[in-house]
Amino acid sequence: MLVLGIESSCDETGLALVRDGVLVDAVLASQADVHALFGGVVPELASREHLRFMGPLYDQLMARQGLSASDLDAVAVARGPGLLGCLLVGSAFAKGLCLASGAKLVGVNHLLAHLLAAGLEQELVFPALGLLVSGGHTNIYLFESATEVAQLGRTLDDAAGEAFDKCGKVLGLAYPGGKMLDALARRGHADRHLVPRPYLDNQNLDFSFSGLKTAVALHAAAHFGPHDWPRPLTDPADAPQALCDTCASFNLAVAETLEAKVRRALDRHPQVRHLMAAGGVAANSLIRERLTALMAGRGGAVFMPHPSRCTDNAAMIAYAGWLFAREGRCHDLSLEAVPRGRPIPDDWVGSPVRT
Numbered sequence: 001m002l003v004l005g006i007e008s009s010c011d012e013t014g015l016a017l018v019r020d021g022v023l024v025d026a027v028l029a030s031q032a033d034v035h036a037l038f039g040g041v042v043p044e045l046a047s048r049e050h051l052r053f054m055g056p057l058y059d060q061l062m063a064r065q066g067l068s069a070s071d072l073d074a075v076a077v078a079r080g081p082g083l084l085g086c087l088l089v090g091s092a093f094a095k096g097l098c099l100a101s102g103a104k105l106v107g108v109n110h111l112l113a114h115l116l117a118a119g120l121e122q123e124l125v126f127p128a129l130g131l132l133v134s135g136g137h138t139n140i141y142l143f144e145s146a147t148e149v150a151q152l153g154r155t156l157d158d159a160a161g162e163a164f165d166k167c168g169k170v171l172g173l174a175y176p177g178g179k180m181l182d183a184l185a186r187r188g189h190a191d192r193h194l195v196p197r198p199y200l201d202n203q204n205l206d207f208s209f210s211g212l213k214t215a216v217a218l219h220a221a222a223h224f225g226p227h228d229w230p231r232p233l234t235d236p237a238d239a240p241q242a243l244c245d246t247c248a249s250f251n252l253a254v255a256e257t258l259e260a261k262v263r264r265a266l267d268r269h270p271q272v273r274h275l276m277a278a279g280g281v282a283a284n285s286l287i288r289e290r291l292t293a294l295m296a297g298r299g300g301a302v303f304m305p306h307p308s309r310c311t312d313n314a315a316m317i318a319y320a321g322w323l324f325a326r327e328g329r330c331h332d333l334s335l336e337a338v339p340r341g342r343p344i345p346d347d348w349v350g351s352p353v354r355t
Contacts, residue, residue: 005318076321153205
């Protein structure tokens, strides 16, 4: 079964081909330089860039593989959550391909695709917990299988990735701030008492990182001046040690908070021995180390995509689409794009794709 995956939920335009669960090829156009001028993603600009890139990327990918639309068994598209205008560009393109070629249409929950992406590199084992740590979401899921998923905890305000980027902006780091903050943290010495571990004095599995962002902002205002380092900071070598130590302290607080909630979820589901972790923040070196050590200490294992696949990409959409399509989870052309803040409906139709 050959599946084309389309990703356009935010500021990355991606297309990928997966055949029988194996990645064949992928193309990607990043908008990071465009949005860096504004210090964050501008939805209208992102939509226009998707529209500009989508067709040429598709032509490039198919020509490189010597394929045409008639060779596709299914087209998988990120239907949400994300920026509505961006999602509509991808879904309209996917529907057009399916209408023209007769391929099955598969709408993919972008969040679950992040977690399932590790299956491109290793065989997933279920049941498993899923920890999604991205710019817009920090959620915990229980996976009974690739298609049977229950959400256990969610983001209440700022997600971990949002806190990374906002703290990076407060500290004068180049956009996107999360990557630079991680690089500086590796050069710093963490102080466990500098910032709090947010939203742990409870019994739930939800997350809230807004207080952590505020704590870093207050610390920066009290201890750093506007000329202590070049702003925006683009070279870690220009950072003073005090800045690196602050980044290390913030990094540790996020890692320990995620670890504490995952441990709590594992205690409540003792039958689970495996963890899938993904999302842009899952590329963070300390978080990967802490989660790996946590699961090893419990006699289990953690499945994480390569750091290059932790951010938004089409390979994860294509792979999730392949998993869903082989189980008969497809859609008709009435498929709706779902913006952030609305639940993804369980509106599957059709029958398994057999080739």
